[in-house]
Amino acid sequence: MRRISVHASTDYDVLVEHGLLRQCGSLLAGAAVTRHFVIVTDDTVDELYSKDLLHALDMAGCKAECFVFPHGEASKCSGTLLKLYDFLCESGITRSDCLIALGGGVVGDLTGFAAATFLRGIRYIQIPTTLLAQIDSSVGGKTAINIPGGKNLVGAFKQPSLVICDPDTLKTLPGHILSDGIAEAIKYGMIRDPGLFALLDAHNSDNVLPQADEIIARCVTIKRDIVAKDEFDTGERMLLNFGHTLGHAIERHSEFAYTHGQAVAAGMCMLSARTAAPAVTARLIGCVNNYGLPTDYDAPMQELTALCGHDKKRMGGELSYVVCPAIGQGEIRKASFPDFCRMMEESL
Ligand SMILES: NC(=O)c1ccc[n+]([C@@H]2O[C@H](COP(=O)([O-])OP(=O)(O)OC[C@H]3O[C@@H](n4cnc5c(N)ncnc54)[C@H](O)[C@@H]3O)[C@@H](O)[C@H]2O)c1
Ligand SMILES: [Zn+2]
Structure with a gap:
């Protein structure tokens, strides 16, 4: 397993390994102080990967509920955010509990912003499932939603507690x-x-990325090094x-x-x-x-x-x-x- 340690206002690791999603229960439990998680994901990723994640959490003695919203940039908005806050209230989430963002950058940005603001800040973990999210949006702590005035205009800096990258999830991505x-x-x-x-x-293929783990780890290391010098952009x-x-x-x-x-x-x-x-x-x-x-x-x-x-x-x-x-x-x-x-x- 490749481990890239990020030193920011909160220190955390980015872990990269094929097949990690199915085996990440104990890693998630270790990064949180709770056994109660809420998984935030979109409908496409939910179909593909929620079951594996729920099983991994179950094996580690953790319980989790899923908040699922329609895929696409249009969902990264205040409407989805308010629904997520309601869901967190109904789930009885407390300040010591933890969110898990399972999906691409839309899921990661929205979940991170909810984690930055709900109860004035709770922990969250990123499990990015697009290449863009694995090498870019899940690392660095920028979170945001879109408002009618523009993209990413409302947001916060909020570092995750852990980032888990499983290159196998990229196999289901459209080219x-x-x-x-x-x-x-x-x-x-x-x-x-x-x-x-x-x-x-x-x-030279737009459908597969050989040596994905090496490529992801190198990209994350570069982003880590740059962000370490300039966390607040x-x-x-x-x-x-x-x-x-x-x-x-x-x-x-x-x-x-x-x-x-x-x-x-x-x-x-x-x-x-x-x-x-x-x-x-x-x-x-x-x-x-x-x-x-x-x-x-x-x-x-x-x-x-x-x-x-x-x-x-x-x-x-x-x-x-x-x-x-x-x-x-x-x-x-x-x-x-x-x-x-x-x-x-x-x-x-
Ligand atoms: N926070 C940051 O630093 C940062 C940096 C760059 C981009 N972003 C944000 O990231 C967002 C774009 O991220 P994105 O490109 O990941 O988009 P996305 O989250 O919308 O994902 C793209 C599509 O792929 C689907 N998908 C995700 N994982 C899949 C998988 N493994 N298999 C099959 N389908 C899958 C999703 O359902 C979605 O339809 C934008 O909102 C952008 O503003 C944030
Ligand atoms: Zn970009």
């Missing part, structure tokens, strides 16, 4: 959801880890945004026809083409292509940069963005918004 997560894995390779990039570059955590400033603009411009992973993949390639040596961009494009992810987005650059102006990383007229002059070497750059637009809009 396009897996490749969304792969875009983030490529990002980690680009900003910090040429070895990880090489591992990803060696494969005021500086170095910006590195994790490689491809995201442009990516968010592409998501919005396409009216979300491009998924987050697709937009980030295109955003990384388009930014790299303007800021890195051609050989670096060629390798990035080759790797992104391997997984059926887009390397470009067809729209006038002015329309995209106009949307970059809304990015929340823009502060006081300055915009921060990340460049990778070499694979594994992400650097944060700052520019005035007009200078950033000029750089992006210059024809290649």
Whole structure:
């Protein structure tokens, strides 16, 4: 089993091993001070994995109830949150009890926010079942829900007590959801880890991820190291945004026809083409292509940069963005918004 220890305001471990979901009862019991859990999950993941988790908890002498909501981003909202609070009241959850987020980033963000706020804070454990959740959203302690004013506008920093990643759960993921997560894995390779990039570059399938445990562990280690230096997102955590400033603009411009992973993949390639040596961009494009992810987005650059102006990383007229002059070497750059637009809009 791979163990990545995270040192933040609360210390916790991220455990990665094939088959861990079926055997995690004693690990869950050990990370909590209770034998009473509430599992929060969506309907798709419930069908696939709740039974295994309930059995594992039962074997460890724990009891659990399941709160299940419809899958999809639309459920990450105040309506679902209020229903979850009601469920926790009915279940008699006390401050010493523990929530378990079983699912993708939607489940993790919503459960984490409920754990941060219910009874002014209770423990929660993450069991992420998408690649994106395993390598990104379950680590770092950012939790949130969406409100009509925008995505992730209401949230809290709340670290989990434990994260359990079972790469076997990725086998049931539809290919396009897996490749969304792969875009983030490529990002980690680009900003910090040429070895990880090489591992990803060696494969070429959008349906399976060989050496998933190694890839997950490397990504989590990078996120751990960056978050340790910047738990509350005021500086170095910006590195994790490689491809995201442009990516968010592409998501919005396409009216979300491009998924987050697709937009980030295109955003990384388009930014790299303007800021890195051609050989670096060629390798990035080759790797992104391997997984059926887009390397470009067809729209006038002015329309995209106009949307970059809304990015929340823009502060006081300055915009921060990340460049990778070499694979594994992400650097944060700052520019005035007009200078950033000029750089992006210059024809290649
Ligand atoms: N907190 C953070 O730091 C952070 C970071 C990145 C993204 N996020 C958030 O994460 C969310 C996106 O996460 P996501 O991509 O995991 O989306 P998701 O949770 O909606 O999962 C995607 C789909 O996959 C299904 N699914 C999950 N696991 C499965 C499995 N093993 N087999 C088959 N189907 C499965 C789900 O039911 C869902 O329909 C967004 O809300 C985003 O804002 C948070
Ligand atoms: Zn992302």
